Amino acid sequence: MGNYAEKISLCAMSKIFGFEPKIGLAMIARTGSAAEIFRLSTKDIDGMLGPHSRYRGAICSKALDDAGAILESLSKSGARFTGWTENGYPQLLKECPDAPIGLYAKSCTQDRELWSGRMPVAVVGTRDISPYGREWCERIVHALARTSPKPLIISGLAIGTDICAHKAALEAGLPTIAVMATGTDTIYPYRHRQIAEKMSGTQGCALVTDYPPGTAPLPVNFLRRNRIIAGLSHATILVESKIKGGGMMTCRLAFSYDRDVYALPGRADDLRSQGCNHLIRARIAEPLTSEEDIIDSLGLLTTGRKSPPSDMELLFEEYGGKETDETICRMAEILSAIRGSRGITVEELGRTIGLPYGRAAHLAGLLETDGFIYCDLLRRCSLVSARFR
Numbered sequence: 001m002g003n004y005a006e007k008i009s010l011c012a013m014s015k016i017f018g019f020e021p022k023i024g025l026a027m028i029a030r031t032g033s034a035a036e037i038f039r040l041s042t043k044d045i046d047g048m049l050g051p052h053s054r055y056r057g058a059i060c061s062k063a064l065d066d067a068g069a070i071l072e073s074l075s076k077s078g079a080r081f082t083g084w085t086e087n088g089y090p091q092l093l094k095e096c097p098d099a100p101i102g103l104y105a106k107s108c109t110q111d112r113e114l115w116s117g118r119m120p121v122a123v124v125g126t127r128d129i130s131p132y133g134r135e136w137c138e139r140i141v142h143a144l145a146r147t148s149p150k151p152l153i154i155s156g157l158a159i160g161t162d163i164c165a166h167k168a169a170l171e172a173g174l175p176t177i178a179v180m181a182t183g184t185d186t187i188y189p190y191r192h193r194q195i196a197e198k199m200s201g202t203q204g205c206a207l208v209t210d211y212p213p214g215t216a217p218l219p220v221n222f223l224r225r226n227r228i229i230a231g232l233s234h235a236t237i238l239v240e241s242k243i244k245g246g247g248m249m250t251c252r253l254a255f256s257y258d259r260d261v262y263a264l265p266g267r268a269d270d271l272r273s274q275g276c277n278h279l280i281r282a283r284i285a286e287p288l289t290s291e292e293d294i295i296d297s298l299g300l301l302t303t304g305r306k307s308p309p310s311d312m313e314l315l316f317e318e319y320g321g322k323e324t325d326e327t328i329c330r331m332a333e334i335l336s337a338i339r340g341s342r343g344i345t346v347e348e349l350g351r352t353i354g355l356p357y358g359r360a361a362h363l364a365g366l367l368e369t370d371g372f373i374y375c376d377l378l379r380r381c382s383l384v385s386a387r388f389r
Helices: 002-016 021-031 042-049 061-077 111-115 131-145 161-172 190-200 219-232 246-256 271-281 291-298 311-319 325-340 346-353 357-369
Strands: 079-083 102-106 120-124 152-155 176-179 206-209 235-238 260-263 373-375 381-383
Touching: 002 021, 002 061, 002 079, 002 102, 021 042, 061 079, 120 131, 120 161, 120 219, 120 246, 131 161, 131 291, 131 381, 152 161, 152 219, 161 176, 161 190, 176 190, 176 219, 190 206, 206 219, 219 246, 235 246, 235 271, 235 291, 246 260, 246 271, 260 271, 260 291, 311 325, 325 346, 325 357, 325 373, 325 381, 346 357, 357 373
Parallel strands: 120 152, 120 235, 152 176, 176 206, 235 260
Antiparallel strands: 079 102, 102 206, 373 381
16 A cells, blocks of 8 residues: 555656656655655645745645546556656666656556666657658668667657657567657557557557646647657667757757767758758767667677578569569669669659650559558659568
């Protein structure tokens, strides 16, 4: 009963001091426990907070009742709350000065298994990810999947880089955690609900937030949750970002926490690479010029594996007996052209390999349907790196 009283008290303190956890944590440190705070007189609380504090009156029995209701609703939905003083609270996050008093999580894995034994690596970046960024995001995650021990991939479930990192991790068999800007009962954006449900039901994966159930996706919440992504991670990788953006904020926070920061260099005139280039120039981030860079920097070991199959081997495995040898050779030429000029359009492909537009578009369509390439709305092509591993 004592442990449960402490959990309820921590949950109440987390909700009261959600935007200023330092104050709540200082009170817990002074009294020795969260439960003890709720036994204090109004005079004692005023002595800690000051008589004119905006939190005056918030520490009361109603706060405990509300927290009890939250814990009950969490248990019904398969989620849980872990407070600062409990064993399952992640140790890396405790090192941060603005760490939350507690975390809500939805996972089929217990806290101790979730946070121990794996190196957590954050992969973040712009929502407006380019084919270049998408390819390198997948390449980085799949390279990490070939290491030992296998790391834990952390991101924010957002459109673009975040969801690309989560999907690549699941495809590669890596555990992945989404840090959300809402309660565990609200998936945002809604289009990612299916992958979020898959994560919460996959061993080693989780949905994590410091916001209680019922919290809406307000803009300020997304900025504040970036500190948790950075705080949970041993290293943060920025794939693409404009000079201002959530990914840049996450990297700066990680740097302030004395964590490793890496950035993927890009063209000087590409807005989506200006943030990465700036962090590298400011010596906040180390440049990533190959998958081996991050593996070596983190001190991970690459596990033995066979050399990846050639384009022709993959294409004959997929189309042998269904397409002529000449067609398969042309498909290999298309893959080679895309590899040499990422973002090449279907029209440019035809000119590059000497095919009429209609023929080039047909072959590119087959390759896209079968997951070898990705074409955006402007028909710019890039390879789906996971298909070539």
